Amino acid sequence: MTQIKRPDDNVQSQNVVPITLTSLKAACSQCNLRELCLPYGLSETEIAQIDHLVGGRRKVKRGHHLYRAGDPFEAIYAIKMGFFKTDILLEDGRDQVTGFQMAGEILGMDGIGTDVHTCNSIALEDSEICIIPFVQLEQLSREVQALQRHFHQVMSREIVRDHGVMMLLGTMRAEERLAAFLLNLSQRFTARGYSPQEFHLRMTREEIGSYLGLKLETVSRAFSRFQDDDLISVHQKHIRILDAGGLKRLLNHQAP
């Protein structure tokens, strides 16, 4: 309903860095995200094979779409740097954030089933992604078994992640949802070499609320409660986790 006003721009051709010798040099084999991203588990020689899989890069500025619901599906995207959200918009204006994605994670798999994207992908900070043309990914998957395997794992994990969100939305109370959300972010930041205790939220309270099935006021109140209980400290988007154990305990004890 509250259509966030942000620059509207996802012209496909714009900001696409063409493949050149220099860009190739910075493809998977040279990328420090390869242990988190699509090449995970591949041998050196296999990674070399998938280097030319990346059909270019694209910068997506904060607030801009990487793709929109309805766009034809042509490629999936690996986040080189930055932060995204995906959301679905109903005709009546209601929307639901379906996920937040960070460096090394894959975007766009929603489009495979129907050849059309079914959600919107929007950068929450200035970002850069690697374009992986899907036809080529399938082609190479037929040749490189480890790539095939890992791509299937990536899709499966997305399904499992979605089940976790369903659990959260279906059975958890507001504070549990937020605790789970913070712990999940912390864990993913840690995997990327950042502090587990301290990070900046890239999204608004409203976006967190949409993801967690709560109103922004409820999110804000839960943050304040956590702060009162010395579980975290919050200042706007800056979060410091003071008692991760306390947050975890919140998760396992359902209220009366």
Added chain:
Amino acid sequence: MTQIKRPDDNVQSQNVVPITLTSLKAACSQCNLRELCLPYGLSETEIAQIDHLVGGRRKVKRGHHLYRAGDPFEAIYAIKMGFFKTDILLEDGRDQVTGFQMAGEILGMDGIGTDVHTCNSIALEDSEICIIPFVQLEQLSREVQALQRHFHQVMSREIVRDHGVMMLLGTMRAEERLAAFLLNLSQRFTARGYSPQEFHLRMTREEIGSYLGLKLETVSRAFSRFQDDDLISVHQKHIRILDAGGLKRLLNHQAP
């Protein structure tokens, strides 16, 4: 929390119909579900190729598990006949039904990512499934492009379906959720040649509630309200949809 008491039995070896000439004869190329199931979109010759993909059949009696969270992942399963639910169980006893599956649909993709199943799959009526050993599926996917493509589509559609459930759980009111649920069931029964208006629910109110993030009493009350409004008629598990348009209208009008 309410652990439903049902026979406990998913011994893998039991009830597995071994591959014989006769069982092969009834594999994909002879199966009347092939337009709904994994072979969809494949040519006659391609379907012939995947006939020996099915590593046997297995009957699963009502209330029994096809697999459990924690079981090693080895195969995915195509439902030949019957009806299943999948659910996740939290340590504290809370559980969430993550889906209901019917003939032609694929089960088990949750296990690909970690080589271990992450949810439970339970038959809601006496059922029979085709076992598709995953190693062989990947093998054949590397050879038959159309199979690869379609398998990716099946996984992607599962992701999109999950997004729809997230939308439902995150933004819809109780009656909208139930209306969406009924319309979805109706549409899937129709695709299988059954009546769009009239069907038997295979699941309890509690299971519907778990899936929709509601309590069973709320589900029951919503059914009664729909009946009062002449949208449906309900008698226990027997449903007749009287006004599909009315149900659809419920979906698009969010309450004040």
Added chain:
DNA sequence: GGTCTATATTGACCCAGATCAAACGGCCTG
């Protein structure tokens, strides 16, 4: 550096759905 606008916090009140409780209806089993 001051104004503007988006985001965040906090308070007061309300309501959809949860909870508690009771009764009903199929159906299976002995």
Added chain:
DNA sequence: CAGGCCGTTTGATCTGGGTCAATATAGACC
């Protein structure tokens, strides 16, 4: 066919989070 057991329906009451509203804070933009 009587008795017990689920699963379901319905009523009465309670409450977590939604809604409405006012204020605070901070970037962003001249």
